[in-house]
Amino acid sequence: MTVEDMAREMKLSAPRMGATSETSRNQALQAIRNALEAHKDDIFAENHKDLDEADKTGVADAVKKRLKFDEGKLGSVLEGLTMLMELEDPIGKVTLNRELDEGLRLVRQSCPIGVIGVIFEARPDALVQIASLCIKSGNCAILKGGKETLNTNRILFNVIKEAVTKAGLPEGCLAQAESHAEIDELLKLDRYVDLLIPRGSNKFVRYIMDNTSIPVMGHSDGICHIYVDEETDEAIDIIVDAKIQYAAACNAVETLLINKNVSDEFLKNLAKRLKSEGVKINATPELISKLGAEAEEVTQISDNDFDTEYLSFALGIKFVSDIDEAIDHINQHGSHHTDSILTKNQENIEKFMQLVDSAGVYANCSTRFSDGFRYGFGAEVGISTGKIHARGPVGLDGLMTYKYKLYGSGQTVDEYATGKKSFTHKDI
Amino acid sequence: MTVEDMAREMKLSAPRMGATSETSRNQALQAIRNALEAHKDDIFAENHKDLDEADKTGVADAVKKRLKFDEGKLGSVLEGLTMLMELEDPIGKVTLNRELDEGLRLVRQSCPIGVIGVIFEARPDALVQIASLCIKSGNCAILKGGKETLNTNRILFNVIKEAVTKAGLPEGCLAQAESHAEIDELLKLDRYVDLLIPRGSNKFVRYIMDNTSIPVMGHSDGICHIYVDEETDEAIDIIVDAKIQYAAACNAVETLLINKNVSDEFLKNLAKRLKSEGVKINATPELISKLGAEAEEVTQISDNDFDTEYLSFALGIKFVSDIDEAIDHINQHGSHHTDSILTKNQENIEKFMQLVDSAGVYANCSTRFSDGFRYGFGAEVGISTGKIHARGPVGLDGLMTYKYKLYGSGQTVDEYATGKKSFTHKDI
Numbered sequence: 001m002t003v004e005d006m007a008r009e010m011k012l013s014a015p016r017m018g019a020t021s022e023t024s025r026n027q028a029l030q031a032i033r034n035a036l037e038a039h040k041d042d043i044f045a046e047n048h049k050d051l052d053e054a055d056k057t058g059v060a061d062a063v064k065k066r067l068k069f070d071e072g073k074l075g076s077v078l079e080g081l082t083m084l085m086e087l088e089d090p091i092g093k094v095t096l097n098r099e100l101d102e103g104l105r106l107v108r109q110s111c112p113i114g115v116i117g118v119i120f121e122a123r124p125d126a127l128v129q130i131a132s133l134c135i136k137s138g139n140c141a142i143l144k145g146g147k148e149t150l151n152t153n154r155i156l157f158n159v160i161k162e163a164v165t166k167a168g169l170p171e172g173c174l175a176q177a178e179s180h181a182e183i184d185e186l187l188k189l190d191r192y193v194d195l196l197i198p199r200g201s202n203k204f205v206r207y208i209m210d211n212t213s214i215p216v217m218g219h220s221d222g223i224c225h226i227y228v229d230e231e232t233d234e235a236i237d238i239i240v241d242a243k244i245q246y247a248a249a250c251n252a253v254e255t256l257l258i259n260k261n262v263s264d265e266f267l268k269n270l271a272k273r274l275k276s277e278g279v280k281i282n283a284t285p286e287l288i289s290k291l292g293a294e295a296e297e298v299t300q301i302s303d304n305d306f307d308t309e310y311l312s313f314a315l316g317i318k319f320v321s322d323i324d325e326a327i328d329h330i331n332q333h334g335s336h337h338t339d340s341i342l343t344k345n346q347e348n349i350e351k352f353m354q355l356v357d358s359a360g361v362y363a364n365c366s367t368r369f370s371d372g373f374r375y376g377f378g379a380e381v382g383i384s385t386g387k388i389h390a391r392g393p394v395g396l397d398g399l400m401t402y403k404y405k406l407y408g409s410g411q412t413v414d415e416y417a418t419g420k421k422s423f424t425h426k427d428i
Numbered sequence: 429m430t431v432e433d434m435a436r437e438m439k440l441s442a443p444r445m446g447a448t449s450e451t452s453r454n455q456a457l458q459a460i461r462n463a464l465e466a467h468k469d470d471i472f473a474e475n476h477k478d479l480d481e482a483d484k485t486g487v488a489d490a491v492k493k494r495l496k497f498d499e500g501k502l503g504s505v506l507e508g509l510t511m512l513m514e515l516e517d518p519i520g521k522v523t524l525n526r527e528l529d530e531g532l533r534l535v536r537q538s539c540p541i542g543v544i545g546v547i548f549e550a551r552p553d554a555l556v557q558i559a560s561l562c563i564k565s566g567n568c569a570i571l572k573g574g575k576e577t578l579n580t581n582r583i584l585f586n587v588i589k590e591a592v593t594k595a596g597l598p599e600g601c602l603a604q605a606e607s608h609a610e611i612d613e614l615l616k617l618d619r620y621v622d623l624l625i626p627r628g629s630n631k632f633v634r635y636i637m638d639n640t641s642i643p644v645m646g647h648s649d650g651i652c653h654i655y656v657d658e659e660t661d662e663a664i665d666i667i668v669d670a671k672i673q674y675a676a677a678c679n680a681v682e683t684l685l686i687n688k689n690v691s692d693e694f695l696k697n698l699a700k701r702l703k704s705e706g707v708k709i710n711a712t713p714e715l716i717s718k719l720g721a722e723a724e725e726v727t728q729i730s731d732n733d734f735d736t737e738y739l740s741f742a743l744g745i746k747f748v749s750d751i752d753e754a755i756d757h758i759n760q761h762g763s764h765h766t767d768s769i770l771t772k773n774q775e776n777i778e779k780f781m782q783l784v785d786s787a788g789v790y791a792n793c794s795t796r797f798s799d800g801f802r803y804g805f806g807a808e809v810g811i812s813t814g815k816i817h818a819r820g821p822v823g824l825d826g827l828m829t830y831k832y833k834l835y836g837s838g839q840t841v842d843e844y845a846t847g848k849k850s851f852t853h854k855d856i
Contacts, residue, residue: 015785215814215816361833366836366840376851410666
């Protein structure tokens with residue numbers, strides 16, 4: 001079956017999937033949980049095939065770590081499923097209940113988006129997580145995972161699909177695409193696919209965004225900033241955490257902006273600590289001149305070199321004259337992801353939070369907090385740097401839309417247009 | 429200045445616009461109101477130039493009616509401004525306030541989207557309405573109006589811009605694009621423009637959607653349905669209203685699906701009434717065969733002719749075997765705008781509302797109710813048939829996003845990752 005055929009069928013199934021009860025969706029999650037446990041040896045065996053292939057093709061160690069699906073990862077996945085079952089049903093929430101006139105009642109109620117295309121990196125646990133988020137929220141999903149985990153994805157998908165179908169969910173609620181060419185097919189299916197969620201490299205996400213008219217939720221870049229407005233006791237710890245706690249994450253800091261009035265001592269201590277943690281410092285000449293002996297091993301860069309997402313143990317550092325210059329720099333060079341100010345000055349904290357145009361605006365803590373689990377959302381689809389629909393870490397809510405139900409008793413618009421009747425607009 | 433230069437500057441102004449007080453934004457709306465009244469003679473004079481030009485080029489009467497900006501239209505526009513001033517400030521609403529841990533508080537707060545590009549049809553009142561919605565919501569806007577109202581748009585824009593700037597809003601909060609070529613420029617500016625709202629013909633909106641990676645809010649089609657599940661007393665009145673009350677509207681009915689069990693008498697009465705109201709009936713042979721003498725002047729069409737948005741006094745009619753066939757037809761051939769069921773059967777009403785995948789799902793009333801004013805939103809940006817961000821009639825809320833503010837006191841993620849601290853996730 002082509003991706004188009006799959007998507008067309010799925011579009012027709014989607015309203016039925018959205019009409020399933022909370023109980024049946026939670027039972028399906030339980031069924032997935034049971035099936036994954038029952039089939040774990042087969043799943044690990046398929047994963048070994050992918051790992052062997054990765055060894056042969058010389059895949060990087062960091063990537064291999066992501067490819068691996070073992071007892072530990074299975075454990076987290078099972079725990080995630082249990083958590084998801086316990087979350088409140090996102091379907092059917094009434095957000096407006098209004099009498100437009102006697103016998104004419106308007107209700108706005110949450111419902112699933114419908115058909116979601118998810119294209120994700122080579123992480124088998126991501127397949128389970130995303131499929132289960134879609135099921136919990138009553139959405140249908142077309143899943144396309146990374147080619148490096150083809151065997152693991154295939155068995156995981158088959159196990160999950162069989163489990164949910166047996167549990168009584170519509171046959172067409174999940175589909176899998178396997179070949180890379182199918183991505184381009186998928187991008188054209190705006191008639192059938194309501195939302196695309198791409199996860200992966202900047203370049204890949206950018207490609208998706210540039211080549212489809214389907215709405216896309218996600219982020220291509222994660223150029224996060226910390227602005228040191230004033231030296232604080234904990235500033236250096238926060239900067240180190242934001243850079244090295246997980247340098248490959250999109251919420252790791254890439255650029256440090258420092259108010260030029262901070263002490264030389266602070267700068268030297270900062271440089272010393274960063275170097276001792278293995279961070280490669282890229283700084284402007286003005287800043288390097290303040291570092292004394294600590295200038296060693298620091299790479300000189302210019303004011304134009306601050307559009308880089310390093311995703312590694314490297315950090316760009318420059319001076320700014322004041323908070324306004326910091327804000328403008330972030331708004332022009334940032335990716336509207338997460339930016340933090342370090343200061344005791346409350347007024348500056350509020351100014352920064354007001355004027356920095358990012359999904360996360362932080363004070364006195366690490367940019368790495370930008371994450372659905374840390375925010376207490378239970379589960380995360382991804383992080384959105386767009387401003388439309390969902391912004392920042394996206395939980396189940398991001399997979400929902402709403403519809404307006406209007407219960408009438410014979411009303412025509414003409415009666416209101418000609419003044420025979422008038423609206424009451426009373427919220428009930 | 430090129431559109432790109434305008435947009436780049438606007439992107440930098442946007443956070444400042446978002447930081448303006450409710451008072452100053454309302455004062456700006458009052459200033460627009462005063463200025464429009466003060467300059468009305470000049471505005472009418474410029475509008476006459478456009479009307480004269482329209483006479484020369486032989487523009488259709490319906491279009492000329494839209495181009496006209498007279499005392500009546502000015503009156504509605506001024507009234508709209510007053511209503512808008514009275515609406516609650518959409519900025520700064522707190523939708524989440526959560527302690528992640530002691531001294532680490534997360535706040536989600538509404539804020540403007542930022543830079544909005546609005547491309548609209550040749551209706552001068554739309555320019556005022558859209559500019560003032562953007563101001564109320566703290567957004568910056570690039571406005572591109574129809575070429576047929578070039579002179580009226582120019583003076584309206586200048587009057588508005590001068591008024592809001594004098595009232596103290598940032599200089600860069602409004603910009604105007606005048607040439608058609610600038611639309612294509614605008615579509616490329618995804619770095620600076622956060623949202624596009626196109627209004628106009630299906631073909632035009634489709635063009636915008638297909639040629640930009642900027643999120644688009646709106647609708648290209650409005651193929652709305654009425655499904656007659658059972659004959660009701662008011663069914664014929666509702667159908668007539670939905671078709672003729674304003675046939676050029678996107679929420680007018682285009683297709684009537686009738687349960688094949690209705691009486692021949694109902695069908696004959698319906699056909700008679702529609703014809704007497706001047707509606708051109710297009711029906712399938714099966715249906716025509718039931719009409720007896722009323723079959724006269726009815727055009728025969730096939731089952732494949734139900735993807736047409738007539739936008740005129742024409743209506744497609746066909747039989748369906750049951751509610752399921754009706755629902756599938758609507759989901760496949762509709763535009764997910766607004767669809768209504770006519771029946772006394774409560775179970776079928778709920779089934780229809782649950783399974784029809786449209787922004788508006790109605791029972792026993794006209795599809796023409798789908799409108800921001802009728803829903804009591806005070807003002808309307810447009811109607812969205814997309815499911816992302818906003819669906820159905822879009823009021824001020826549709827111009828808002830949110831940001832996450834995280835107030836910390838030195839926290840690093842590593843403390844939580846290594847178990848030294850743990851999250852409390854307490855809503856406050």
